[in-house]
Amino acid sequence: MLVEWRDDLNIGMLEIDIQHKLLFDKFNAFVSAYQSNQDQDEIMRMFWFLEAYAVTHFKEEEKLMQQVRYPDFVGHREKHLAFIDQINRLKERLKVEGITQNMVSTMTGFITSWLIEHISTMDRAIGRFVNNSPLTPLP
Numbered sequence: 001m002l003v004e005w006r007d008d009l010n011i012g013m014l015e016i017d018i019q020h021k022l023l024f025d026k027f028n029a030f031v032s033a034y035q036s037n038q039d040q041d042e043i044m045r046m047f048w049f050l051e052a053y054a055v056t057h058f059k060e061e062e063k064l065m066q067q068v069r070y071p072d073f074v075g076h077r078e079k080h081l082a083f084i085d086q087i088n089r090l091k092e093r094l095k096v097e098g099i100t101q102n103m104v105s106t107m108t109g110f111i112t113s114w115l116i117e118h119i120s121t122m123d124r125a126i127g128r129f130v131n132n133s134p135l136t137p138l139p
Contacts, residue, residue: 001031001104003112009119011127016064019057020119026050027111034104043099047107051087058084061123068130076122083114 005024010017030046038046058080065073090107097103 001035001108002028003031003115009116011119011124012131013064013127016061016123016127019060020115020123023050023054023057023115026053027108027115031104031108034099040099044094047091047094050111051091054087055084061126065126068126068133070126070129072125076126079118079122083118086110086114 003024005021009020011020026046027050030043030050033043033046062073062077062080064070065076070076090103090110093106094103
């Protein structure tokens with residue numbers, strides 16, 4: 001269930017690439033807490049920490065997109081908001097169902113596929129835009 005960072009997920013912007021790697025680390029800490037049978041409070045704490053870091057990362061990424069006048073800022077931001085909405089739904093399910101194998105599988109499946117897909121497409125497009133635009137000032 002752990003997700004390993006792959007170099008092909010680098011988008012060519014060091015600050016964002018480092019943040020993406022940290023997202024994977026936070027995700028893996030959550031999964032490891034579950035797999036090592038930590039108490040439910042610790043597992044939940046790791047999930048909340050993952051969520052908080054994702055929100056922080058999104059804000060940083062959105063700030064960067066505004067600074068460079070990224071043309072698909074609105075569409076990209078909508079994807080971030082949809083992710084946060086889905087995470088909130090998962091949190092509500094967690095409150096009702098508790099931390100079960102099924103719930104953790106649902107969460108890890110969603111987060112893993114979303115992160116890899118989003119980084120590979122949406123975030124990579126930001127990297128291409130910044131790296132191919134000689135007039136785009138880097139922050």
